[in-house]
Amino acid sequence: MSAFLDALALHAFLQHALAAGLLASIACGIVGSYVVVKRIGYLAGGVAHTALGGMGIAYFLGKSPIGGALVAALLAALIIGWVSLRFRQHEDTIIGALWAVGMAIGILFISRTPGYNVDLMSYLFGNILMVSRADLLLMAGLDGAIIALVAMFRRQFLAVCFDEEFARLRGVPVEVFYLGLLLIVALTVVILIQVVGLVLVIALLTLPAAIASQYARSLAAMMFAATLLGVTFTGAGLALSYEPDLPAGATIILLAGLAYLLSALGRAIWLRRRRTFALPNPTP
Amino acid sequence: MTPVIELQDVSYAYDIGPPALEHVSLTVAEGEFLGLVGPNGGGKSTLLRLVLGLLQPASGAVRVAGASPQESRRVIGYVPQYARFGREFPISVEDTVLLGRLGTTGLLGGYRVADREAARLAMTQTEVLDLRRRPLGSLSGGQLQRVLVARALACDPRILILDEPTANIDMRAETDIFDLFKALNQRMTIVVVSHDIGFISRYVTRVACLNRTLLCHQPVPIGSEVIERLYGMQMQLIPHNHAFEREAKT
Structure with a gap:
């Protein structure tokens, strides 16, 4: 541990990595809490893997991979969201299809890209030690945008995640906020893929928020705890x-x-013990 | 009397199965307390969802407070048959009730003082103010039902629509909740779906019997003959009080 702390004081790449972890944790703590309470982890996974297809096509065409990923992820979020709103029973199927097809397209196009072949592992697991200053600024911008949107529309997002039908009856445009939430998830995934990789994005989106959900009494507390856990x-x-x-x-x-x-x-053990102790003693 | 809910020759069918409603015409006047009864699958919840604008009639017309159901949603308070959210959702009683203010408050940012006061009043009326800091998942069935009623009251509705609001709670809590509805009926129109015709007869001003078509809508009491027509089998109406009430009287 002391060697890590010494190196942290010396090397900018480690400081950048730590800062990237903090910034990624803020985005994932907030967006991940919505993903967990709305139970759309599978949907977020589908969007993330579809982004790989966009990256592959962009590489093949000699365009910016992040641009390709962004277009593919936003498109996937809108398609899945629309299917989910109109034909909920087919949601799983469309997510599974986009997930598999997106990855297949990505691998196919990357393998056919002439010249230097891209290392797929770098997109799956990323390389947090290679984060540049520009990446940090991009992530800080994303965090700022997410915080601003959530602060402005936190009641509407809460209503849509908690009880869609009641939100609709109170005049909340449920479709707009649901699709908006999915677009925020897509944006978060795409920007963080470059930095921390596709798998780490899904892990950071779901695991800290899932742990926080076991203890938090409000969505805001869950977001805060998930961010701290991510860091x-x-x-x-x-x-x-x-x-x-x-x-x-x-x-x-x-x-x-x-x-x-x-x-x-x-x-689970604590809950079982509490139930056991709450039971009255059997009378002899 | 001013009509607040009007259904004119309304029919509705889901994608599969027989029609849920056929040629239903019903008018609910301002200040009424209407009990909607009928067998399972008789179309009671479908009728409520048409009034709420969650479904569109295949034919006929629905008007609420002189406008379309979608335009009138903000004057309606609604309590669903089942909670449509996970009990483990991290939300307090107060935040749940405050959601009832959506649509009557500003679009951006947090709640205003007036919203918090309205929510507090609704929680006081439903006797859940002491529970306001509690997580929703820690409440009993009766407490949760009161919170859902408070959420519906938070927007100070003109019409309160309740779909079997006491389906999952014990008889004592059922009487308490219906006593509350009776008091609320002094200032709002109430439509309630229930299976217990005998019980709601003591509270409502009129009963509408629905089994795909509207069999009757008449002032209470209703007799065995109507019940037989409604359920399609021989029935006997047995006047009853809930057990604990008899205990209380003795």
């Missing part, structure tokens, strides 16, 4: 992976997964 996992993951030279992204994911497992297990 802890990224910081601890970086520190743990530094000396043994392990892949940082994978270490962060494993740490978050382990914490979720322990939390769920601990909570």
Whole structure:
């Protein structure tokens, strides 16, 4: 640990990595809380994997991969959202189809791109140690936009996540806010894929918020706790992976997964004990 | 009397199955307390969803407060048959009730003082003010039902629509809640769906019997003959009081 702290004081790339972890955790803590309470983790996964297809096509055409990913992710979010609103029973099918087809298109086009072949692993797991100053600014901008949108429309987003039908009866344009939420998820996924990789985005979107949901009494508290947990996992993951030279992204994911497992297990045991002690003693 | 809900020759069918409603015409006047009864699958919830504008009639017309149901949503308070949210959702009683203010308050930012006061009043009326900080998941069935009624009252509605509001609670809580509805009826029109005709007869001013078509709508009491027509089998109406009420009287 001391070697990591020494290196942190010396190397800008580690400072950038830590800052990226913090900024990614803010976006994922807020957006991830909506993903968890609205139970759209599978949907977010579908959007993230469809983005890979857009990246592959953009590479093949010699265009910006982030632009391709953005177009594909936003399109996927709108298609899935529309199907979900109109034909809810087909939602799983369309997500599964886009998930698989998106990845297949990405791999196919990247493999056919002439010249230097892109390392797919870098998109799946990212490289948080290669984050540039420009990336940090982009992530800070994303965080600012998300915080502003959520602050402005937090009641509407809450209503749509909590009880869609009641929100509609109170005059909330449910379709607009649901699709808006999916577009925010898509935007978060795309910007963070470049930095921390597709798998870490999904992990950071779901695991800290899922842990926080077991204890939080309000959505705001859940967002705050999920952000803190995300910062802890990224910081601890970086520190743990530094000396043994392990892949940082994978270490962060494993740490978050382990914490979720322990939390769920601990909570289940605690609830069982509480129920047992709450029962009256059997009369002899 | 001013009509606040008007259904004229309304029919509705879902994608599969027989028609849910056929040629239903019904007018509810301002200040009425209407009980809507009928067998399962008789179209009671469908009729409410048409009045709420959540469904569009295949034929006929629905008017609420002189306008289309969609335009009139803001004057309606609605309590669903089942909670349509997960009980583990991280939200307090107060925040749930405040959601009832959406549509009557500003679009951006948080709630205003007037919204919090309206929510407080609704929680006081439904006797859940002491529970306001509690997470929704920690409430009993009766407490949750009162919170849902408070959420419907938070917008100070002109019409209160309740779809089997006491389906999942015990008889004591059922009487308490209907006593509350009776008091609220002094200042708003109420439409309530229920299976217990005998019980609601003591509260409502009129009963509408629905089994795909409107069999009758008449002032209470209604007799065994109507019940037989409604449920399609021989029935006997047994006047009853809930057990704890008899205990209380003795």
